[in-house]
Structure formats: C-alpha cells, structure tokens
Amino acid sequence: MALTPILISLKTASVAIVFTFVIGTALAYIVCRTRREQVRSICDAVLTMPLVLPPTVAGFFLLYLFGVHRPLGLLLGELGVKLVFSWPATVLAAVVIALPLMYRSARAAFDQVDPMVLQAARTIGLPETKIAFKILFPLAAPGLTSGGILSFSRGLGEFGATAMIAGNIAGVTRTMPLAIYSAVSGGRMDDAYEYVIILVAVSFLFVWGISIFSESRAGRYRLGGRK
Amino acid sequence: MKKMRVLAFVLAAMAMMFLFAGCTGNDAGSSAAGSSAAGSSAAVEPEPEEPAEPATSDIEGDIMIAAAASLENALADRLIPLFNETYPNITVKGTYDSSGKLQTQIEEGLEADLFFSAALKQMDALTEEGLIDEASRKDLLLNEVVLITSPDSGTAVTGFANITDAETIAIGDPESVPAGQYAQEVLTSLGVWDAVNAKASLGTNVTEVLTWVAEGSAEVGVVYATDAASLPDEVVVLESAPADTLQTPVVYPVALLARTPEDQKAAAQAFLDFLTGDEAMVVFEEYGFKPY
Numbered sequence: 435m436a437l438t439p440i441l442i443s444l445k446t447a448s449v450a451i452v453f454t455f456v457i458g459t460a461l462a463y464i465v466c467r468t469r470r471e472q473v474r475s476i477c478d479a480v481l482t483m484p485l486v487l488p489p490t491v492a493g494f495f496l497l498y499l500f501g502v503h504r505p506l507g508l509l510l511g512e513l514g515v516k517l518v519f520s521w522p523a524t525v526l527a528a529v530v531i532a533l534p535l536m537y538r539s540a541r542a543a544f545d546q547v548d549p550m551v552l553q554a555a556r557t558i559g560l561p562e563t564k565i566a567f568k569i570l571f572p573l574a575a576p577g578l579t580s581g582g583i584l585s586f587s588r589g590l591g592e593f594g595a596t597a598m599i600a601g602n603i604a605g606v607t608r609t610m611p612l613a614i615y616s617a618v619s620g621g622r623m624d625d626a627y628e629y630v631i632i633l634v635a636v637s638f639l640f641v642w643g644i645s646i647f648s649e650s651r652a653g654r655y656r657l658g659g660r661k
Numbered sequence: 662m663k664k665m666r667v668l669a670f671v672l673a674a675m676a677m678m679f680l681f682a683g684c685t686g687n688d689a690g691s692s693a694a695g696s697s698a699a700g701s702s703a704a705v706e707p708e709p710e711e712p713a714e715p716a717t718s719d720i721e722g723d724i725m726i727a728a729a730a731s732l733e734n735a736l737a738d739r740l741i742p743l744f745n746e747t748y749p750n751i752t753v754k755g756t757y758d759s760s761g762k763l764q765t766q767i768e769e770g771l772e773a774d775l776f777f778s779a780a781l782k783q784m785d786a787l788t789e790e791g792l793i794d795e796a797s798r799k800d801l802l803l804n805e806v807v808l809i810t811s812p813d814s815g816t817a818v819t820g821f822a823n824i825t826d827a828e829t830i831a832i833g834d835p836e837s838v839p840a841g842q843y844a845q846e847v848l849t850s851l852g853v854w855d856a857v858n859a860k861a862s863l864g865t866n867v868t869e870v871l872t873w874v875a876e877g878s879a880e881v882g883v884v885y886a887t888d889a890a891s892l893p894d895e896v897v898v899l900e901s902a903p904a905d906t907l908q909t910p911v912v913y914p915v916a917l918l919a920r921t922p923e924d925q926k927a928a929a930q931a932f933l934d935f936l937t938g939d940e941a942m943v944v945f946e947e948y949g950f951k952p953y
Contacts (some may be wrong), residue, residue: 502877503813518878519862521828601831601862601878619865620836 438605439613440632442524446609447589448583450528452584456499458580464560467545469511478541485534489594492530496599498527523600524607529588536585543577544570580644591633689782709900724921724926729913731804735948736777740807742849743944744935751928767792767918774929777915777936779804780839784914791919797930798916799937802945803953805886806843806902806911809874811895816880820900821847824881831870831879833890834863840870844883846875850906853855871896885911890949912953 465477484492499506502519503617510517547570554563556580571578593611602616610633617626665792665933716821724950728736733755734754741753751817756763764783769788777791778784781800787793816942828927833841841863844927848854864870869936874882875895889898915936942952 438765496877499880507877516828516875519873597865599878601829601873602834602864603829603860603862605859616834616836616863616866618833622836 436604436613439570439608441628442521443590443607443610443633443660444607446521446524446528447586447591450532450589451582451586453525453529453599454532454536454589455578455582458533458581458585459540459571461533461538461569462537466541466566478538482534482535485538486533489531489592489596491639492596493527493598496526496530496595499617500599500634505623517650518599519601519603520605524596524609527595528598530594531592532585532588535588536581536658537582539577539581540574543574546577547573576648580648583644583647588635589653591636628635663785664894666892668766680941694723703802709844712799717746718748718931719750720748720927720931721923723752723754723770724774724925724932724933725756726775726777726931726932727756727758727763727767727773727774728805729760729763730757730777731885732890732913735944735950739944739947740936740941743931744781745941746937748928748931753932765914770781772920773918774921774925775853775915775917775933775936777913779911779913781909781912784916788916794917794919794921797933799933800912800914800953802913803936803951804911805951806840806887806888806907807846808881808883809889809897810881810899811874812875812897812941814880816899818881818899821851821902821906824848825853825860826947829879829881830857830861831864831873831882832857832861833883834865835872838864840867840883840885840888843902843911844917845884845953846908847902847906885949887949888953890947910953913950 459475462480465474465481468474468477480508496502497518500510500523501507502511502516502518507518517526551569551573552565555569560568591611592609595613596607596609597612597615602612608616610629614626614629614633617623617629705902726736728781736755737757741755744753756766756771758779760778760783763771763776763778764787767773767787776787778782784793784798788798808818808821809931810818818824827855832844835841835845835875845854845858862879863872864873867888870879870882871884871888871892873879874884875892881899884897886901889896915933917926917929917933946952
C-alpha cells in the first residue's frame with residue numbers, strides 16, 4: 435500500500451477547506467442579509483444541489499465549465515493553465531461538493547443568533563462589517579466550526595466529481611477514494627481494506643471532534659445560564 | 662389500527678405481484694428475455710418484420726443473437742435490418758452485454774441461437790462446456806488497439822513510441838479493464854510502460870478513456886479502433902498498435918449455440934452466413950472492425 439493517496443487526500447482537503455469555509459460563510463452571510471424570502475429560498479435550493487445530486491452530476495457540470503473546449507477551460511487555456519487532470523482540479527471538486535455542508539451550517543448558525551443583539555449593536559451606530567466580525571461571527575462560531583469540520587471530512591472522501599475532472603493519475607490526482615476504487619476493481623482487497631480503515635478512522639475522529647466540541651459548548655452555556 | 666397496517670401490507674404485496682406478473686407477461690413467448698433482463702444493461706429489442714418482397718428467401722424463424730456490447734450499434738442499426746431485406750420472415754432479436762456476462766447468461770440457460778463474443782476466452786469456455794456448435798464457429802473480426810488524440814490537441818505524440826511526450830495519458834486500468842491490459846502489453850513491448858504508468862490516468866472502463874480524450878482532458882489515450890470510430894469528429898487515430906506488440910490479438914468469434922432447436926437451425930444458419938459474408942464485412946469495417 436502506497437502512502438501517496440493519503441497525503442494527496444489530506445493536502446486536497448486541507449486546501450479545499452480554506453476555500454469552502456470562506457466562500458460558504460460569505461454566501462450564507464449574503465443570503466441571510468437578503469430581505470426577499472423568495473431569493474433566499476432559491477439561493478438555499480441552488481446551493482444545496484451539490485449535496486443531494488450525485489457527485490457525478492456536479493462533476494459533469496464542472497467538466498462542462500472547465501473542460502479544455504468549454505468556456506472557463508478555454509479562458510484558463512488562454513492564460514496557459516490546464517485545470518482538468520491536474521491536482522488543483524481535486525481541490526475544485528472537493529470545494530464544490532463540500533460547499534453545501536458549509537453553507538447550510540453557516541446559514542443555520544447565523545439564523546440562531548439573536549436578532550435583538552444585532553439590533554442593539556445597530557442602535558449604538560456600529561457599522562455592518564464590524565457587527566459581522568465582532569458580534570455575528572463570534573456568536574455563530576460553534577456552527578461555523580462544525581460546518582468546517584464536516585466540509586473537511588466531505589472533501590477527504592470526495593470521489594465522483596474528482597474522477598471526472600481530475601482523472602486518476604497515481605501520485606498526482608489519485609486520492610484515497612480513487613485508490614480504494616482502483617484497488618477493489620483490480621481485486622486488491624487487502625490494499626482497499628487498509629485505505630478504508632484509514633479513511634474511516636480519520637473521518638470518525640473529525641466528526642467525533644465536532645460532537646465533543648459542540649457538547650462542551652452546550653455544557654458551558656447551560657452552566658453559564660445563557661438564556 | 663393494526664388491521665389497517667395488515668391491509669396496507671397485503672395491498673402492497675399484491676401490487677408488487679402484479680408488477681412482477683406484468684413484467685414477465687410482456688416478455689411471454691420468449692423466456693430468454695426474462696433471464697437476460699436480470700443484467701441491467703442487457704437489452705432485448707425485437708426487430709420489426711418487414712413486408713415480403715420479391716427475390717427474397719422464405720425461410721421462417723425467430724432467433725436471438727447474444728452479442729458483445731461493442732457490436733450493438735453495427736447489428737441493431739445496420740446489419741439486422743439489412744438481413745431482413747433478404748430474409749423478411751426471420752425475426753432477429755439481439756441481447757447485448759459484456760461478453761463475460763453473456764457467457765454466464767448462456768450457461769444459466771439464455772435461449773440464444775448465436776453467440777458473438779468480443780474475446781476468444783468466453784467462446785472457448787462455452788465451447789469446452791459443450792454449449793457451442795463447434796463446426797459453425799468462425800473467428801470473424803479483429804479489433805485493433807489504437808492511440809488516439811483530439812483533433813485540436815496539438816500533441817507532439819505521433820505514435821506509441823513517443824507516447825511519453827504527452828503531458829497527460831489516459832488508459833484503462835490494466836487491473837480491471839481489458840483495453841487497459843492490451844495497452845499495457847503494447848507499451849511494455851515497446852519499452853515505455855514504466856514511463857507511461859508513472860503519469861497515466863487510469864480509467865475504470867474504456868469509454869471513460871475515450872471521453873477523457875474527446876473532452877481534451879487527456880492529451881492522448883489508448884482505446885479500441887471501434888471506440889475511435891464511434892466519435893469520428895472528436896478523436897483521431899495516431900497509430901494502430903503494431904501487430905507484433907500484442908501476444909493475443911483482439912478477436913471477435915461468432916458461432917451457433919448447440920441448444921438451437923432443429924426448426925430454428927435454418928434461420929440461425931442463414932443469419933450466421935450473412936454475418937460472415939462480404940456484405941456484412943463492409944458494415945463491420947465502417948464501425949472500425951477489420952476482418953480477421
């Protein structure tokens with residue numbers, strides 16, 4: 435069993451989570467501040483699609499946009515960049531697939547912040563950006579954190595869209611899920627077994643981490659008598 | 662409340678039974694269709710009988726050919742209709758799947774009259790089991806292993822020998838995809854396998870490799886000549902694998918099955934003669950095959 439797929443997956447998930455976290459949180463913030471309910475619900479639906487559709491569909495859309503003969507792919511080609519079948523493509527796939535998890539977590543976290551607190555801040559004349567960074571984001575931090583961890587784990591396990599736009603190049607774009615698939619279809623069940631154990635263990639640790647984290651937050655609030 | 666649940670369960674069970682009955686009912690008259698429907702990608706399509714014309718044969722029959730999936734387009738779109746021009750009273754049905762699945766289905770009792778395999782292995786296995794009419798067998802077609810690129814890739818690669826000049830190479834995963842095994846064989850005998858393996862993207866099936874190249878994601882790829890012929894506008898063939906680089910050529914054998922009842926023999930033989938004739942070979946060549 436080669437270690438490279440594990441390293442590639444960790445590298446992909448680590449870089450992807452930066453983008454996912456920032457984009458997901460920003461989108462959730464923008465949508466939360468939108469007054470019109472229909473716009474909000476449509477944004478919710480669109481941004482949730484990658485979560486409910488098979489990743490191959492997301493991969494298809496990505497290929498349709500970033501393929502060498504497609505609009506964004508041609509644009510990148512002009513700049514001398516070939517995204518498909520390169521390592522950054524694994525990041526792109528992971529970001530797109532994990533984005534709904536981050537977005538929905540952030541949306542829920544923002545919605546749970548007491549609007550009276552924000553109103554109070556406005557009455558003393560704080561600018562909106564300050565309200566966001568000093569009050570809204572800190573209060574939503576637990577939700578944002580668990581969303582981030584979920585997105586990281588999802589990025590670690592991304593397979594379908596990755597296979598379509600990043601291919602399956604050993605040492606470059608072969609992430610752990612692709613290595614597992616290749617091992618199983620090649621009848622190397624022992625290799626697949628080891629990859630699976632590692633992937634399950636890492637994902638479990640992260641998701642378990644969320645539970646511990648949110649439990650401790652909840653406990654603090656209970657003890658602290660937050661209303 | 663409990664009665665309601667029991668009632669609902671019974672109703673659901675009845676609905677299921679009707680559904681299943683409906684399925685088998687549709688295929689009544691050809692029990693083979695039922696068994697081949699088990700393989701999800703298998704398709705059975707009856708060809709409509711054409712009205713009798715003068716100068717045609719009056720042999721009658723209702724036969725089924727089990728053919729490799731790569732033969733489906735050539736058979737269903739062109740060859741069976743062409744056959745029916747001469748033999749309007751013979752209905753030919755086709756069931757198309759991977760040769761390995763068809764082998765299993767024939768072993769399990771698929772009531773086909775001809776078997777057209779994409780490799781010698783499956784035909785040999787069935788011959789050994791006594792399910793093939795050995796005398797009728799003919800190793801008919803040759804499929805080549807070819808190196809392809811997309812027309813506007815601007816690749817520096819001109820053939821298998823300098824394949825490593827490509828930035829990205831797509832091949833089938835040699836561990837599970839036959840086309841990938843052939844690619845490995847060719848590239849190994851040319852001494853470039855290790856260099857290719859280090860940077861190739863391994864597809865889970867040969868069509869994925871074809872798509873990667875057609876989309877421009879991969880600069881070059883190795884597929885069958887018939888795959889390349891299926892997308893004439895999107896891919897171009899750089900080179901066919903040199904004959905001495907493959908130990909086992911990709912041969913498509915066809916034969917009558919031993920189980921064919923006497924009254925269907927004439928119809929099945931007529932179709933086999935047609936497939937092995939010159940007229941059919943012209944069509945096969947259009948689809949990228951070569952005579953073996």
